[in-house]
Structures are given as structure tokens and as C-alpha cells.
Amino acid sequence: xxxxxTIHICTSCRAEGEALEPREARAGxxxxxxxxxxxxxxxxxxxxxxxxxxxSVCKRPVxxxxxxxxxxxxxxxxxxxxxxxxxxxxxxxxxxxxxxxxDGLIPWxxxxxxxxxxxxxxxPPAA
Amino acid sequence: xxxxxTIHICTSCRAEGEALEPREARAGxxxxxxxxxxxxxxxxxxxxxxxxxxxSVCKRPVxxxxxxxxxxxxxxxxxxxxxxxxxxxxxxxxxxxxxxxxDGLIPWxxxxxxxxxxxxxxxPPAA
Numbered sequence: 001x002x003x004x005x006t007i008h009i010c011t012s013c014r015a016e017g018e019a020l021e022p023r024e025a026r027a028g029x030x031x032x033x034x035x036x037x038x039x040x041x042x043x044x045x046x047x048x049x050x051x052x053x054x055x056s057v058c059k060r061p062v063x064x065x066x067x068x069x070x071x072x073x074x075x076x077x078x079x080x081x082x083x084x085x086x087x088x089x090x091x092x093x094x095x096x097x098x099x100x101x102x103d104g105l106i107p108w109x110x111x112x113x114x115x116x117x118x119x120x121x122x123x124p125p126a127a
Numbered sequence: 128x129x130x131x132x133t134i135h136i137c138t139s140c141r142a143e144g145e146a147l148e149p150r151e152a153r154a155g156x157x158x159x160x161x162x163x164x165x166x167x168x169x170x171x172x173x174x175x176x177x178x179x180x181x182x183s184v185c186k187r188p189v190x191x192x193x194x195x196x197x198x199x200x201x202x203x204x205x206x207x208x209x210x211x212x213x214x215x216x217x218x219x220x221x222x223x224x225x226x227x228x229x230d231g232l233i234p235w236x237x238x239x240x241x242x243x244x245x246x247x248x249x250x251p252p253a254a
Contacts, residue, residue, distance in 0.1 A: 050254070054249075067253065069253075123200065
């Protein structure tokens with residue numbers, strides 16, 4: 001068994017045109033709720049979902065990070081471009097594929113489209 | 128004493144208009160060389176410099192990451208906007224300030240301008 005994937009999600013992210021308040025109506029908070037719901041369903045991969053009060057990306061909402069011991073860390077964005085339940089399913093699919101790798105590098109052909117287009121940055125495993 | 132800061136630097140980054148080859152002429156490789164030189168000088172902060180073959184940012188060359196155990200990880204870009212020796216000095220100054228924090232959060236007023244404008248993403252400490 002591999003370590004569970006940690007999914008960081010920026011709850012401060014606002015979709016284009018969204019108001020500052022209420023904070024729980026922001027795309028980041030709404031995606032966090034959708035992700036938590038989806039992760040609680042039968043068959044969902046084992047993940048740790050950690051809300052973050054700003055991941056400093058801002059221009060590509062919603063921002064999400066995948067990490068696990070010994071693996072590359074990936075930061076993705078643009079998850080406000082689809083309905084929240086669709087993005088939540090994509091993130092969990094990506095997390096399962098990330099968990100299945102030894103190094104965090106999901107083969108290109110296997111990546112959901114959102115993980116091809118949405119990459120913001122990556123960092124190698126801590127050494 | 129705090130742990131030394133790990134500086135990841137993307138050696139694949141190309142400044143606008145730069146050729147693909149030779150790879151050692153790319154801005155990322157040139158900044159890596161300048162950074163290694165600067166870090167070897169007397170009085171330079173203790174850092175680990177790790178070249179990375181692509182950090183998947185690409186649009187904001189050169190990309191650099193700061194990390195250390197128990198601290199926020201920061202990814203910065205735009206270090207091809209100044210001469211390489213200037214950027215190298217800025218990065219080492221930033222790394223020293225990062226090392227001096229408990230959590231990786233450099234107070235805003237203390238940040239070099241390049242670390243205010245150049246932030247790409249951040250992630251909380253592994254928990």
C-alpha cells in the first residue's frame with residue numbers, strides 16, 4: 001500500500017467575478033465541500049484533504065496540490081472552469097493515479113485533460 | 128540553527144526568445160551556475176542548490192523553489208528579468224530570510240521586490 005495522497009485545496013480562490021464575501025461562497029470553498037463529499041463516497045480513493053487559506057496562485061482558481069512522501073509534488077489550477085462535482089471527480093481520479101505511481105509522475109497519456117492543461121508547478125521529492 | 132534551505136532551480140527554463148539548444152545556454156542553466164558561484168562566496172547563507180530538469184512552470188522563467196522541513200514551500204519565477212548575478216544575489220538574500228523564519232513566511236515588508244512580484248505558488252508544511 002502506498003501512502004495516502006495529500007490534497008491541498010485553496011479555499012480562498014475566487015472564480016472570475018466572484019465577490020470577496022461570503023467566503024464560503026468562493027469557488028475554493030465550494031470545491032472543498034464538493035471534494036470532501038466525493039471523497040466520502042464508496043469506492044473513493046484514500047486521500048487527506050487539507051484546506052489552505054491561500055496558496056498564492058490567485059489567477060488560476062481553484063488551485064490544488066498533490067503530495068505524498070517520496071514523490072514529486074504537483075500544483076494544479078483552473079478547477080473553477082467546470083461544475084464543482086465534475087472538478088471534484090477529476091481531482092479524485094488524478095489523486096488515485098498519483099497514488100498508483102512510485103514517484104508522482106503520472107504517465108502523460110493517463111492524465112485527465114485537466115491535469116495536462118492545469119499544471120502550475122512541480123517540485124521533486126524532498127531528498 | 129535552522130535546517131539549511133533547499134533551493135530547487137529549473138535548469139530547463141528559457142528566457143523569451145532563447146533557443147532550445149545548447150541547454151547550458153538556457154537562462155535556467157545560467158542562473159544555476161551564477162547561483163552556485165554566489166553560494167560559494169564568503170558570507171553566503173548555507174543552502175542546498177538542486178537543479179531540476181523542468182518544474183513545469185515554463186511561462187515565468189527562471190523558476191525557483193524554497194523549502195525546508197516544517198516550513199511552507201514557496202515557488203517563485205521571473206528570475207530571467209534581471210542579470211543572472213543580480214538574480215542569484217536576490218535568491219540567496221531571500222533564502223537567508225526564509226531560513227530565519229520559523230514557518231517559511233517572510234514578513235511582507237522584508238521581502239525583496241522580486242519575491243513580492245514573483246510568487247507562483249505556495250504549499251503548507253507537510254503535516
